Amino acid sequence: MPVGAVIEFSNITKRFGDVTAVDDLSFTVEPGRVTGFLGPNGAGKTTTLRMLLGLVSPSSGTATFGGLRYHDLPHPLATVGAALEAASFHPGRTARNHLAICATAAGLPSARVAEVLHLVGLAEHGGQRAGVYSLGMRQRLGLACTLLGDPGVLVLDEPINGLDPEGIKWIRGFLRDMAAEGRTVLVSSHLLSEVQQSVDDVIIIAKGRLVHRGPLSSLETQVAPQVVVDSPDRAALASALSQAGVAFSPGRTGLLAAATDPATIGHIAFTAGVEVSALHRQKKGLEDAFLALVDGGDSL
Amino acid sequence: MTMLLRAIRAEFAKLLTTRIWWILAAVLFGYIGMLSGGLAALFAGIQSGAIDPSAAGTGTGTQGTPPLGSLPPLVYSFASSVGYVFPVLLGALATTGEFRHQTLTPTFLANPRRAQVLGAKVITLFLAGAAFGAIALLASVGIGALVINAFGVDTLLGDSATWSLIGRTVIAMALWAAVGVGLGVLVPSQVASIVIVLAFTQFVEPLLRFASMFTEATAGIATFLPGAASDALVGASIFTMAGPVGGATSTLDWWQGGLVLLAYAAAATVGGYFVSWRRDVT
Ligand SMILES: Nc1ncnc2c1ncn2[C@@H]1O[C@H](COP(=O)(O)OP(=O)(O)OP(=O)(O)O)[C@@H](O)[C@H]1O
Ligand SMILES: [Mg+2]
Numbered sequence: 001m002p003v004g005a006v007i008e009f010s011n012i013t014k015r016f017g018d019v020t021a022v023d024d025l026s027f028t029v030e031p032g033r034v035t036g037f038l039g040p041n042g043a044g045k046t047t048t049l050r051m052l053l054g055l056v057s058p059s060s061g062t063a064t065f066g067g068l069r070y071h072d073l074p075h076p077l078a079t080v081g082a083a084l085e086a087a088s089f090h091p092g093r094t095a096r097n098h099l100a101i102c103a104t105a106a107g108l109p110s111a112r113v114a115e116v117l118h119l120v121g122l123a124e125h126g127g128q129r130a131g132v133y134s135l136g137m138r139q140r141l142g143l144a145c146t147l148l149g150d151p152g153v154l155v156l157d158e159p160i161n162g163l164d165p166e167g168i169k170w171i172r173g174f175l176r177d178m179a180a181e182g183r184t185v186l187v188s189s190h191l192l193s194e195v196q197q198s199v200d201d202v203i204i205i206a207k208g209r210l211v212h213r214g215p216l217s218s219l220e221t222q223v224a225p226q227v228v229v230d231s232p233d234r235a236a237l238a239s240a241l242s243q244a245g246v247a248f249s250p251g252r253t254g255l256l257a258a259a260t261d262p263a264t265i266g267h268i269a270f271t272a273g274v275e276v277s278a279l280h281r282q283k284k285g286l287e288d289a290f291l292a293l294v295d296g297g298d299s300l
Numbered sequence: 301m302t303m304l305l306r307a308i309r310a311e312f313a314k315l316l317t318t319r320i321w322w323i324l325a326a327v328l329f330g331y332i333g334m335l336s337g338g339l340a341a342l343f344a345g346i347q348s349g350a351i352d353p354s355a356a357g358t359g360t361g362t363q364g365t366p367p368l369g370s371l372p373p374l375v376y377s378f379a380s381s382v383g384y385v386f387p388v389l390l391g392a393l394a395t396t397g398e399f400r401h402q403t404l405t406p407t408f409l410a411n412p413r414r415a416q417v418l419g420a421k422v423i424t425l426f427l428a429g430a431a432f433g434a435i436a437l438l439a440s441v442g443i444g445a446l447v448i449n450a451f452g453v454d455t456l457l458g459d460s461a462t463w464s465l466i467g468r469t470v471i472a473m474a475l476w477a478a479v480g481v482g483l484g485v486l487v488p489s490q491v492a493s494i495v496i497v498l499a500f501t502q503f504v505e506p507l508l509r510f511a512s513m514f515t516e517a518t519a520g521i522a523t524f525l526p527g528a529a530s531d532a533l534v535g536a537s538i539f540t541m542a543g544p545v546g547g548a549t550s551t552l553d554w555w556q557g558g559l560v561l562l563a564y565a566a567a568a569t570v571g572g573y574f575v576s577w578r579r580d581v582t
Contacts, residue, residue: 054412055581071412082409088402097317105310105410
């Protein structure tokens with residue numbers, strides 16, 4: 001079983017002329033876990049991953065796999081499998097030939113080509129030219145490339161973009177399995193909700209800067225818990241909440257009360273004799289926390 | 301070493317898994333075959349007396365026809381003197397295609413040693429250019445000799461000089477493909493690259509070479525133009541025969557021509573490495 005290596009970014013910075021795309025980022029990504037690398041459009045995710053993979057040279061700082069830069073890995077594809085956003089294939093080349101070329105260049109056995117095509121569900125389409133592939137099929141082909149060398153580290157840039165619901169379900173399971181086998185899995189996305197179900201840790205950047213890192217649960221503590229409550233008589237509900245000393249604000253589907261437990265709000269309404277038509281915990285807590293964190297980032 | 305071999309095998313696979321190589325090869329064969337067959341028929345017809353020179357086109361008479369004995373090498377050399385644009389295009393397309401289709405990303409992920417990848421590409425295209433040379437010769441010598449023979453003119457195929465011309469043509473075509481790779485990294489925009497190849501080979505250089513023949517000094521400089529160097533390497537060309545009457549015609553030795561062409565390929569490739577190849581892939 002391939003073992004994952006620790007990915008380490010230390011003080012990595014990239015400037016394109018006047019634009020600082022990535023600004024002094026430092027963080028580590030551990031094996032055996034799925035790490036979500038999140039940020040709004042233009043936050044610098046792709047640039048950071050390209051620096052990790054030696055495709056873009058950092059203005060300063062380093063990015064390494066178990067202490068080695070990508071360029072210094074003795075067997076890059078057998079160590080790291082990377083699929084970058086807008087995976088690039090020659091439109092006139094078949095998927096099978098594309099994979100065979102990668103395998104040849106990396107010195108991997110050509111028998112792997114059929115195996116990985118099968119793994120990503122493209123076995124029947126291997127002979128088609130990549131130019132006729134749909135976005136989802138290209139994503140799968142990109143993923144097939146990452147698996148060629150059965151690497152211990154996976155670096156995937158927006159792998160969920162363009163996948164159908166079945167594909168999304170499949171890739172979530174796939175990411176979990178990979179991490180469970182002890183591999184390092186780094187997945188970028190501009191939507192927390194897209195990866196929320198599969199990540200253990202999150203790294204959030206905005207405007208090229210680190211704004212949050214930690215386990216997914218650490219995000220929950222970032223937002224005050226809220227309970228959504230509604231009544232046919234909102235005015236009565238509002239005064240009942242005020243009298244009980246609960247802060248609240250008007251929301252789209254009712255009042256947003258600052259409370260952890262819906263039961264406490266229910267009790268307040270009950271004792272005030274106010275009819276309740278809706279009562280539940282605010283579910284979008286994580287997404288809100290994410291948005292609050294990246295807000296300074298002027299998402300596009 | 302095994303790493304370089306691997307890289308070369310990958311480059312060959314890249315070249316052979318898209319359609320451009322055989323499209324170019326087919327057009328090369330057809331174009332050179334028609335030109336060699338047609339001109340061989342015209343000149344051999346005149347030489348053998350089968351065609352009346354005054355009926356042959358513009359009425360310049362026998363002035364434009366080559367002296368007896370030089371016709372076969374002239375016809376055979378069409379393979380490179382006219383066909384050289386094809387290996388250049390092949391090399392340029394193979395290189396600029398990587399930028400255009402963003403395949404540099406998978407390429408550099410599989411092999412992050414970029415200089416090695418570029419070296420492998422040059423070697424691969426050099427060999428592919430040699431194959432293009434063989435295809436072009438199949439057209440110019442194959443069809444040309446058939447026609448020449450049909451008019452009862454000596455094909456000179458028993459002559460060792462003819463065979464060394466054939467061998468040098470293969471080398472020239474191989475070098476031209478390497479020049480194409482160099483151009484491709486120097487000018488990674490595919491459209492710009494193609495425009496430069498076509499404009500330079502079909503228009504700029506022929507014009508420069510023709511104009512330079514009127515004085516000694518410019519003629520000397522013009523021998524270092526890539527097309528002139530290639531013709532010197534091959535040893536016969538339509539240009540060296542179609543100059544203005546009494547004009548200065550100096551050429552390099554064949555090996556000097558080869559070195560000049562090699563220098564163009566090397567300079568463009570090394571320059572292109574710094575201009576585009578080692579840059580950020582975004
Ligand atoms: N080659 C380049 N030249 C100049 N600026 C660039 C280049 N590549 C990226 N940038 C800039 O760097 C910043 C970060 O871009 P990047 O693609 O890394 O963001 P991202 O987080 O991947 O965004 P998205 O979610 O849209 O994929 C952007 O402002 C972008 O305009
Ligand atoms: Mg991106």
